[in-house]
Amino acid sequence: MGKDNNELSTIEVSIQMDGVIQKITNLVVSNSILEKVNKTISRIEADRKANIEKEIKQLYKQIDKDYKLLKDFNLMTFKMKKTEPETQSQSLDFTLQEAIAMYPSASEALKSKLDAAFGKKALITDVLERLKDASIEEFYQEAGRPRITSVSELPEDLHEYILSVYDGIVMYEAVNQGQRLSYLDTTTRKYQAWFNLLSSGSVDFYVSLCHCSLAHAGDASRLSAVSAKAAETLGKNPACQNVFQNIMNK
Amino acid sequence: MKKKKFTDIKDVNECFEVAERPVVESVDQIPSDLHPVIMAFYKEMVIAESANKLKGSDQKPDWRNPNQKKWFGWLRFLSSGSVDFYVSRYDCSFAVAGDASRLAFLDESDVRHAFNIAPDVFEDFLTK
Numbered sequence: 001m002g003k004d005n006n007e008l009s010t011i012e013v014s015i016q017m018d019g020v021i022q023k024i025t026n027l028v029v030s031n032s033i034l035e036k037v038n039k040t041i042s043r044i045e046a047d048r049k050a051n052i053e054k055e056i057k058q059l060y061k062q063i064d065k066d067y068k069l070l071k072d073f074n075l076m077t078f079k080m081k082k083t084e085p086e087t088q089s090q091s092l093d094f095t096l097q098e099a100i101a102m103y104p105s106a107s108e109a110l111k112s113k114l115d116a117a118f119g120k121k122a123l124i125t126d127v128l129e130r131l132k133d134a135s136i137e138e139f140y141q142e143a144g145r146p147r148i149t150s151v152s153e154l155p156e157d158l159h160e161y162i163l164s165v166y167d168g169i170v171m172y173e174a175v176n177q178g179q180r181l182s183y184l185d186t187t188t189r190k191y192q193a194w195f196n197l198l199s200s201g202s203v204d205f206y207v208s209l210c211h212c213s214l215a216h217a218g219d220a221s222r223l224s225a226v227s228a229k230a231a232e233t234l235g236k237n238p239a240c241q242n243v244f245q246n247i248m249n250k
Numbered sequence: 251m252k253k254k255k256f257t258d259i260k261d262v263n264e265c266f267e268v269a270e271r272p273v274v275e276s277v278d279q280i281p282s283d284l285h286p287v288i289m290a291f292y293k294e295m296v297i298a299e300s301a302n303k304l305k306g307s308d309q310k311p312d313w314r315n316p317n318q319k320k321w322f323g324w325l326r327f328l329s330s331g332s333v334d335f336y337v338s339r340y341d342c343s344f345a346v347a348g349d350a351s352r353l354a355f356l357d358e359s360d361v362r363h364a365f366n367i368a369p370d371v372f373e374d375f376l377t378k
Contacts, residue, residue, distance in 0.1 A: 148279045154292060155271060161352055165291050166280060182377065221377055222287050248313045248351055 007031045036062055100125055127177055128233045136167055136239050142174035164246035169222045171240050175230040181221045190224035193235025195244065256301040256360045262293060262368045268300035286378035293371045295352040301360040311354040320354035323361045323372070 010028050040059050094102070099114050103123045106114060114123055124130040131142060140147050151162050181190050225231035234240040259265060266273050274292060276285050302311070311320045355361050365372055 145281060151277045151279055151288075153274050153277050158292070158295070158352075161295075162277070162288060162291065165288065166284070169284060169287070222284070250352075 009034050033062060096122060099123060128175060128229055131174060131233055131237065133237060134239065136171070136243065139167075139171045139174040139240075143170045145170045145173065160246065161250040164243055164250055165223075167243045168247055171234055171243060172223055172225055172230075175233055176226045179226050181224050181226060190221065191226070191228050191231040192224055193231045193244070195235065195241075254304060256304045256357075257363045259300065259304075259363075259367060262297065262371060265293075265297045265300040265367075268303060269296045271296045271299070286374055290371055290374035290378055291353075293368065294375050297364050297368055297371065298353050298355055301364060302356045305356050305360075307356055311351045311356060313351050319356075319358075320351065321356065321358045321361050322354060323365050 008028055008030060036059070094114075094117075096118055099118050100123055103111065103114055104125065121130060127142065131139065134142075137147070148163070148166065151159055151166075154162055181188060225234065235244075254268075259268065263273070274289070277288055280288055299310070312318060313320070355364065
């Protein structure tokens with residue numbers, strides 16, 4: 001006597017990817033489906049190049065068909081829970097710093113994948129080049145500082161001014177890459193951007209100048225750059241010009 | 251009654267009274283390592299504001315006005331690690347990135363006095 005095709009069994013569905021066996025789900029199926037499952041698994045094992053995702057989807061379609069059939073004959077005494085197999089997506093398992101380090105020598109194919117994963121701009125190695133036309137938000141990200149919107153302890157009319165000073169400090173931290181300048185060290189050059197004040201009320205970058213043993217009262221070591229190029233990057237960036245303008249005027 | 255001059259002011263606390271600004275100890279929203287420099291900005295601003303107020307101006311100096319002289323002090327660093335007042339000079343049509351109209355003095359003579367009553371504030375501003 002043959003097996004009862006409607007007898008139910010529980011099977012565990014797993015797949016092997018790159019040598020790792022991964023459980024997908026448990027299924028409660030009839031013997032007829034179990035037979036098909038076994039055939040499918042045999043086929044997968046026999047042909048490792050088979051498209052596993054497609055096979056599993058076909059398997060589910062068969063199960064769906066069988067489920068409807070059983071339901072029609074009121075033979076279902078259980079609820080079958082199906083879980084869609086997880087898509088085996090490819091991923092780039094690199095940190096941004098690792099990606100930046102490997103980018104210059106990467107193949108074009110890898111470069112395009114890194115561009116897609118991290119964004120082309122984030123992978124520019126030269127920080128000053130990266131920040132040339134960056135937004136203030138990007139300066140905050142580069143410096144790792146939190147963006148704040150209020151300094152409630154101070155008088156309200158000064159909020160905009162103090163927040164602009166904070167923006168300015170963060171901008172310099174970003175281009176200085178964590179290097180802290182000391183005004184008491186007279187051998188270190190401290191660079192700053194100088195501006196032409198235009199009659200329109202806006203500013204225009206003029207020149208980067210440095211100090212060693214003198215400081216202007218508007219100077220602050222937190223508002224000084226480690227190089228002329230760093231000061232120039234800030235001085236020419238439109239978003240930074242806006243901040244400097246706010247520091248001057250607000 | 252003799253009109254009060256900025257050179258009559260003896261310390262920073264008096265500047266806060268003249269400028270009618272509250273004494274603030276910290277700004278909690280800003281990362282704590284930056285509190286000293288932000289507080290120095292605030293104090294230096296209050297000092298300049300009190301000086302300019304005693305000169306009859308309730309408005310901060312205006313960078314958009316090239317005819318108005320904005321006086322700033324220049325400091326020099328001593329081998330002892332401290333700072334000393336060097337010279338005062340004004341800007342009209344150029345400004346360095348850290349300049350702020352709120353830190354400018356409308357009168358040259360007030361600049362040196364500001365440093366004399368609060369050298370620590372100016373030093374904190376530059377070094378913290």
